[in-house]
Amino acid sequence: MKSLFRFPGTATVAALGLAFLYLPILALLILSFNENDLITIWTGFSARWYRAVFTNADMLQAARNSLIVAACATLFGTAAATAATLGVARARAAWKAAVEGLLGLPILVPEIVTAVALLLLFVFVGFELGLLTVVIAHTVFCIPFAYYPIRARLAGLDPALSEAAADLYADPARRFLRIELPLLSPGIAAGAMLAFISSLGDFVITYFVAGPGATTLPVYIFGMIRIGITPEVNALSAVMLLASILLITIAFLLGRHSDKQSDKGNG
């Protein structure tokens, strides 16, 4: 097979593409250590903005809200997605296509539409806006993100495994706990991770449905920027970036480990 890199210019284009993707983030990281009050003028290295971030009570409250929302939405969304995966797998072919389409739709629908729709719904039924409405809204858009990795994992499993468990006298509950859940766990972990990251970073939907006292980090950052961009925003973003990378790495390592555990050899 001819290597892609033999075509002239491929490496250059790739390097430019990567630079386009990561240079802004790199600039943000460097400037977060800037000593100066103005973010664009470098005057020296300092961790003062990180100190400022971790002593800002409002910011810490927003971070706490973000974590609570992300944890709840991930838990509920992933549970619903797992149930959907197993249900769809057992459904008739015609239903399968319809349900799969509907499950994926929230990813395709412009976020602003989901945001307005949810806001209208909460107002219509008289639901007071607060942290709970944010959790509900995040659960809604977390389901499709969690669904696809779990479905991909299930598709790679031998359907005879569930049949074998049933054949060996396991009722549906024990089939799920002893066979399906452990075998799906790499997919569930990947799905949960995606859901968590999506929830943590969401701004549009949260901005619409968050009530007083339910400010999350992205909404808080947006508020800070409106007043004026300080290196504190950079430091806060850098901390969020670090947390996300950490999570992804953990999920990746977990997934790889359990893949090794459960994949059948060819010997």
Added chain:
Amino acid sequence: MTDAITIAAVRKQFEGSAHPALGGVSFAIRRNEFFTLLGPSGCGKTTLLRMIAGFEEPDEGDILLDGRSVLGLNPNRRPVNTVFQSYALFPHMTVAENIAFGPEMLGLKRAEIRERVARMVALLRLDGMADRKPRELSGGQQQRVALGRALAAAPKVLLLDEPLSALDLKLRKEMQIELKRLQQETGITFVFVTHDQEEALTMSDRIAVMARGEVMQIGAPVDIYEYPANRFVAEFIGDTNLVAATCIARDGAAGRFALAGGAEIVAGDAAAVAPGTEVTLAFRPERVTLGGSLTAVMRHAVYLGTDALLHAGLPDGSVLRARLRAGGVSPPAEGTAVGFGVAPDAVRVFTP
């Protein structure tokens, strides 16, 4: 004594399929027998096996286990266990955990479970592998774990869905003997699905030959081979000469048949055929002898070691195959006219 399994007028048609997978099948499987469902792919044998296990439900008819209907019972409530074609070993469990799964789900005491696992490990020669994961085992070892896992649940009937198809020839031969030994040692009724006629003939007490959702013939291997009930069975099992002929005379049960072009063959059992009827005669190549009134022109000989397979042209243009002991005798030269003979008791008559 009631039969282990009774299949009563079972019909099944899958959604979107023009032909029924099973078109009203009825037969009984006796207790403690090694029973084989044999047929080409798509004949309905696997569907029938999955119905006995409870993974499919018939559209019509009934399935009885020990005389009691199991219709509507989920697989986890049927006292049968399955060895899957893909083995379906639980990849996240060790060999011992796989084998213990059935007994555990049955709620047996821990000591009893340990005892059963130990018995299966010994019975299936899996010593030293109890703590390994399935992926660390060879195909033959995985196969034995699958057998042990199904047998550890002490089924009344063991269902085997083409369990040897993934193994290489040498291992398959070993496992055939092993399976027969297991069946005799445990005394459990085995229902074995295969498309491999040799496998079926080697292991089975009785065979049901299936085609297009129907049972073509049920009988002991020797009956199926020597007395095929119809043309399909004769062609599917072993090698067969099929020649078109017309009945010219009857003498008691025996009949004389004329082939187009002049040759004649006598069949010992032709009681159901009236003179003038057009029939197909079937006889095995190994029942054809040198020396006789059936004249054919030698085309070529294939040397098979113990035997030689001769191909000769009959006057009607069809090919006659004769399988002769190779030792000592050199086959007739190509192009010479040779007289062949067929013992009357070796000839089966099919109408049309």
